[in-house]
């Protein structure tokens with residue numbers, strides 16, 4: 001019967017192992033990279049495509065200005081006024097998007113079109129603004145030269161046509177950056193909202209499961225207590241020491257129920273002397289672990305206190321010490337140091353001289369499901385972190401860990 005129970009426990013643990021070996025966290029970080037790469041590809045493709053459109057449009061605008069310049073040249077050298085009117089109507093007036101200024105050979109503006117100038121300014125101001133605009137245009141494109149000739153073909157003067165990109169083209173250049181920024185901001189906001197709702201859901205599962213467990217344990221526990229009371233009145237059973245052993249097991253079950261019930265509700269924190277609380281947990285643990293592992297508690301100065309929930313804090317110390325014992329294959333020493341930090345902080349350092357952790361383990365110790373043990377669940381440190389951070393507003397870190405030398409976990413609480 002006992003064998004059967006052991007066997008099915010082992011089977012269950014194996015099966016659950018297989019499930020956890022799916023390792024959702026590993027998949028999640030791969031997914032993150034995939035999303036990032038796809039986003040980068042989309043961003044680059046969008047910028048590339050718009051740049052091509054911009055280049056296309058730029059080419060067309062250049063052609064249009066070339067035509068405009070040719071027209072001016074033709075008009076200046078043409079004597080037939082009918083042709084001139086046609087050219088003026090069809091080509092010069094038709095350009096109503098590209099800002100252009102033509103100048104004489106000395107660079108004085110003679111004609112301008114589509115240049116944004118304020119209304120009602122004096123001639124002088126107008127010329128000043130046009131000269132300023134000319135400088136900008138010069139930086140953007142080389143001016144087009146117009147050659148003026150007599151009817152016999154002899155050159156007598158030059159003119160220049162300056163221009164810059166149209167408003168539409170300028171807008172199109174910035175468009176993908178604006179668009180991608182908007183999408184990125186939206187993406188970040190969506191990610192924050194998503195992870196917030198995910199954390200809220202996880203909290204509900206933890207709390208719900210813990211509450212239910214405490215609730216379910218409650219009924220058989222009170223029944224067991226009644227039985228023990230009955231056994232106490234039976235001198236035969238009392239003599240055999242059965243009641244005493246049962247009493248111990250019930251105490252342990254009560255402790256477990258208290259832990260789950262505290263995790264399932266808003267825990268009450270009380271100022272406690274940490275040395276006493278830790279010492280009590282160690283006294284409970286010491287006889288249950290290898291005799292070759294020594295656990296010592298030190299207090300930097302007497303009477304260091306912190307606001308804690310005792311059943312939950314016991315659980316934290318127990319988990320850390322159990323991990324430390326596991327890390328040192330039977331022989332070693334664990335030190336729990338309680339000290340005061342700056343700004344009302346209290347440190348509880350749990351140091352072992354076990355096998356330590358490598359870098360990749362260090363990164364993942366607090367992830368649910370991460371374990372290097374054959375029979376581990378990888379939940380001990382997840383629970384510890386939750387209790388310290390969510391229930392005590394504290395912090396837990398791996399202060400140091402050196403392979404084959406040992407590890408120190410540090411809990412930071414407030415007085």
Ligand SMILES: Nc1ncnc2c1ncn2[C@@H]1O[C@H](COP(=O)(O)OP(=O)(O)OP(=O)(O)O)[C@@H](O)[C@H]1O
Pocket residue numbers: 323324327352354355356357361365370371372373375376377378379380381382407
């Ligand atoms: N003191 C330590 N020294 C070395 N490695 C450690 C130590 N504490 C934790 N680890 C590593 O971190 C892993 C996760 O620890 P955690 O307590 O979360 O899970 P576990 O002990 O493997 O399983 P369980 O759920 O039963 O506690 C361990 O498997 C171990 O590899």
Ligand SMILES: [Mg+2]
Pocket residue numbers: 319322323379380381
């Ligand atoms: Mg553990």
